Amino acid sequence: MKFNQITPEAVEAFAAIVGREHVLLPTATDDMLRYTHDETEDLRYVPEVVLKPANAAEISRIMQYCHENIIPVTPRGAGTGLSGGALAIHKGVVLSTERLNKIIEIDERNLQATVEPGVITQVFQEAVIARGLFYPPDPSSRGSCFLGGNLSESSGGPRAVKYGVTKDYVLNVEVVLPSGEITWTGANVLKNATGYNLTQLMIGSEGTLGIITRIVFKLIPFPTQNLVMLVPFRKEEEACEAVSKIFVAGIVPSALEFMEREAIEWADRYLGNNIERPADELAHLLIELDGNDMDLLFKDAERVYEVLEAFDVGEILVADNEKQKAELWLLRRNVPHAVKGNSIYKEEDTVVPRAELPMLLRGVKEIGAKYNFKSVCYGHAGDGNLHVNIVKADMSDEDWNNKLPDGIKEIFELCVRLGGTISGEHGIGLVQRPYIHIALNEVQLRLMRGIKELFDPRGILNPGKIF
Amino acid sequence: MKFNQITPEAVEAFAAIVGREHVLLPTATDDMLRYTHDETEDLRYVPEVVLKPANAAEISRIMQYCHENIIPVTPRGAGTGLSGGALAIHKGVVLSTERLNKIIEIDERNLQATVEPGVITQVFQEAVIARGLFYPPDPSSRGSCFLGGNLSESSGGPRAVKYGVTKDYVLNVEVVLPSGEITWTGANVLKNATGYNLTQLMIGSEGTLGIITRIVFKLIPFPTQNLVMLVPFRKEEEACEAVSKIFVAGIVPSALEFMEREAIEWADRYLGNNIERPADELAHLLIELDGNDMDLLFKDAERVYEVLEAFDVGEILVADNEKQKAELWLLRRNVPHAVKGNSIYKEEDTVVPRAELPMLLRGVKEIGAKYNFKSVCYGHAGDGNLHVNIVKADMSDEDWNNKLPDGIKEIFELCVRLGGTISGEHGIGLVQRPYIHIALNEVQLRLMRGIKELFDPRGILNPGKIF
Structure with missing residues (x-):
């Protein structure tokens, strides 16, 4: 791929589109710094310019310019990605969606919400919970990651096991194509048999096909009750075996998380927890059950205990108040940070x-x-x-x-x-790219490359990712 | 589009692939007849030949031949479609998947099943229920339609409201492309962030991108209890209003069906029901709640009643035994047949x-x-x-x-x-095609046509559908 460098004229053109205060150059070292990396290992790539447009119209004009001048554009959410998707490996523009951060509508009549991609996942979750509604996908980074990034990677999180991943909540997205054209991909409906599923094609495409500028989510009623337990196992593989046995017993937990001994130990240390865990407990399962009826949850918990009887487990901790539950989740959510810090x-x-x-x-x-x-x-x-x-x-x-x-x-x-x-x-992004042939055959890769070329004939959008 | 006619040599080539007994010619009038129509209005198109291959390998060889010789191929499931998708409007080959009718595996450890596309939806549902598992999508035609056809149209049915449509249960599909190449689209996993979502691109593509030859479904535990009620409304629009109010109240029914006065009346007559429904009841909602605990369902039903108090409803019939429930569902499922017969x-x-x-x-x-x-x-x-x-x-x-x-x-x-x-x-198929511009803009259509061309450069697979 042969891209053009960004000239002073290009910078002027961008400033005319987004306003000078929303253009960052590498000379502005401190501000620029956070756009040179995401959460992937210790990788760093310095772009030629960072742009912070305010809306789809501005993004469209940026893309038109870059399309015409063959300048690479790397879209960026909050930079919490773990596969290097937001890294500007071919330099050019980093296009940050941070200013597209409005929750446009929470439609309680239809149980839908329309948001911009720069809304933080947890902010959105809390906004809908305030209306008694539930947006389940909750990646570990939910306190800082953006919904747009969640779509790009089809993020999951602990609750995916019962409620599905991000893709299962997206009804429709507005995207700016590499050409600058703006289009919605579908309609705001729960069922759609009208042409190919462009919506699901965008989700998980890691910012290589278009830039998401609006999202219509479906929401569900918020389950009012839950129950959390931490189950220690003396054999790691038994913890893994118990997982499928719980489902086979007819129970669908709202979370079913596995942690090796060291994962929990490191998280304990990271959080300054003063807990001595028995030396023979080699793995833990964190199990959450949710619903609207506590009696029913206790019944389900009984059935979980019955399943667990077949395994060599330690003392099960059942969190019986909100504080304890929060502590268990804090522990789980901090495992990645603890590992990273180690x-x-x-x-x-x-x-x-x-x-x-x-x-x-x-x-x-x-x-x-x-x-x-x-x-x-x-x-x-x-x-x-x-x-x-x-x-x-x-x-x-x-x-x-x-x-x-x-x-x-x-x-x-x-x-x-x-x-x-x-x-x-x-996602595959940058760091799994060398391994893509293990997962995808030549036919699949040819089709995917063909789709990429159809959406982005000049290959300017997030080049060097996935393929 | 300029296609070639099927020559006697082509028929011989097909016979060599599938066996002579699995080749039908228009001269075999009676056998051929059912391949000339589906359930769409009274449309009829006679293909030049009907082929009934046994497996993906045979389909691959047929496609190679047709690709080389530019012969149109119309894939066909059970022919229960309502948009004319299985009609051979450009003549050529009708490729029936009826012999690919095996349930290959029901994997109880992983709550997955692998099937061929010619399995009847209800046959599959009953096979998994026998293991305590649930495959929720249930189009009205479930007693005769094929799973492959359900994927092609992303079929729904009454239970989609709680459980989602066909697309939500497909993890992976094996397809034969128009070139004859055979590939899976994904992996047998609940989450997949490895490249573009080819699986969801195939679903709902109405047999225009490839021929589905195997499907891996996810399954869920079968809910053991349910409760069905029929609610008459004196104003049609109030029945519609009540629908969203029930969800807003936090209840997600497993079915929530609307029937106008005449829909239910015609179905009554069609079934020979000797029921006199009050003249002022202009619409009905059929509401099903499901779960694993009857007490909880009764509580949910109470909350449904509270919602309904705001509307002018007649006497609510609560089916309290399996026979009554079956009768209510029989009524609902026969509305389409009653309308068709009328x-x-x-x-x-x-x-x-x-x-x-x-x-x-x-x-x-x-x-x-x-x-x-x-x-x-x-x-x-x-x-x-x-x-x-x-x-x-x-x-x-x-x-x-x-x-x-x-x-x-x-x-x-x-x-x-x-x-x-x-x-x-x-689906759009043949009969909604003239209206596609109402739903899709030029950008969407260009992308969809581009995808079609990528998968099927010679345009031989189900030509004249969707676009």
Whole structure:
């Protein structure tokens, strides 16, 4: 790909579109700094310019200009991504959606909401909860990530196991295409059999097909009751086995999270928790049940206990007040931060059919032993989605850079052999790109590349990602 | 489009692929007859040949041959479609999937099932219920329609309101592309952020992008309890208003169906029911609640009653045994057959955000008055999906053929104005094609046509549909 550099004239043109105060140049080091990285490892790429447009019309004009002048554009939400999707690896423009941050409407009659992409996920969740409504997708970064970014990666989070991922709540999106054209992808309806599903094509496309400027979500009534329990297991693989057994027993928890011993230990330490966990507890499941009737939840909990009787479990902690529940969730949500704070690491977003989880975990440890790396695993076990955190610790730079990729390749090959794939909710972006051939065959790649070319014939939108 | 006719040599080539007994020629009138129509109005198109391959490999060879020789191929499930998607309007091959009718696996560990596209929806539902599992999508034709056809149209049915439509249960599909290449579209996982969503692109593509040869579904635990009630309303629009009020009250029924007076009356007559319904009852809602706890369902029913108190309703019938429930569902499921038996008709599959349903119903009646047509309306009100059945009755052929299309156009324009679209679950196919510009703009159409060309560069697969 041959892109043009950004000239002083281009900067002037951008300033005329978005206003000078919404143009950042690399000379403005401090302000610029946060646009050079996301949450992916320690990667840094400095763009030629950062633009902060206010609306779809401005984005359209930027895209027209860049389309005409063959300038790469990397769309960016809050920069919380874990696959490097928001990194301007070909320089050019970083287009931040941070000023498109309005909740336009919460339509209580239709249980729908229309928002801009720069709204923080948790802000949106709280706004709809205030009306008794529920927007379930809740990635770990929900306190800072943007809804637009959630769409781009089809983010999940703990509650996906019962309620589905981001894609399951999107009815319609407005996008600006690389050409600058603005269009909605569908209609504001729960069912749509009118042409191809452009909406779902945009979701998970990692900012490579268009820039999302408005989103229509469906909402559901907020479940008023829940129950949270933390179950220690003496064998890691048994924790994984219990996961599918709970579903087979007819229970659909609203969260079913797995944490290895070290994941919970590191999070304890990170949070300054003064807890001594028995040495033989090698893994935990965090189980949440929700609904509108406490008696029914207790009945479901009884059935969970019955399932757990078949396994070697420690003392089950049932959170019986809001404070305890919040503490358990705080623990779980801080595992990624704790891992990050502990060492340089790479996070692999593996996903398999849920009953294959014990096989995946065993395989990851075997591959680790072979390649001499340590891994800390946790994640959305109910979805078969295991985050494998490979920590550098005392691995040599040589091994980290040159030998580890072969180990990661083996992990991904195992996922695919088990019926799974290489990313459940983080996307391919930049860092999984070398492994895409493990998950996708030549026919699939040809079709995807063809779609990319159809939407973006000059290849200016988020180049170098996915393929 | 310029297609080649099928020569005797082509017939020989097909016979060599599928076996002579699985090739039907128009001379075999009786056997051939049912492949000349689907359930759309009284449309009939005679193909040059009907082929009944046994598997993906045979379909691949057929497609290779047709691709090379530019012969049109119309894929066909059970022929229960309502938009003419299975009609061979350009002649050529009708490719029936009826012999791909195996349930390959019901994976109870993972709550997944792998099936061939020619399995009848109800057969599949019953097979999974026998294992305590649930496949919710249940189009009215579920006793005869094929799962492959359900995917092609993204079919819904009454339970979509709580459980979602077909697309929400498909994890992965194997397809044969027009070139003859065979590929899966995704992986057998609940979350997938690995490349563009080819799976959802296939669903609802009405057999224009590829031929589905295997489907991996996700399943959920079967809810053991339910409660069904029939609520008569004295004002039609109030029945529609009550629909969104029930959701706003925090209740998500497992079905929420609307039937106009005449819909239920015609169904009564069709079934030979000897019921005298009070003359002032102008519409009915059929409401189903489901779950695993009867006490909780009764509580939910109480809350439904509270919502209904604001409306002018007649005596509510609560079905308190399985026989009564079955009778109510039989009534609802036979409305389409009753309408069909009554007169020549056209069915419009309108869909709007659910709270706009009263506006839609009023608009349909006003447009009917203007164009002098009678309509019988019923459908999945909880989804905002209203089936508008325009009956010919004593309308002149002249008006039916020449004036009515303008009336239908006005109905669809109203749908779009209300935030909806022109098909919720039947597809565009042949009969809605003239109206597609009402729902889709030039940008959307260009992208969709581009996708079509990418998948099917010679335009041989189900030509003349959608666009």
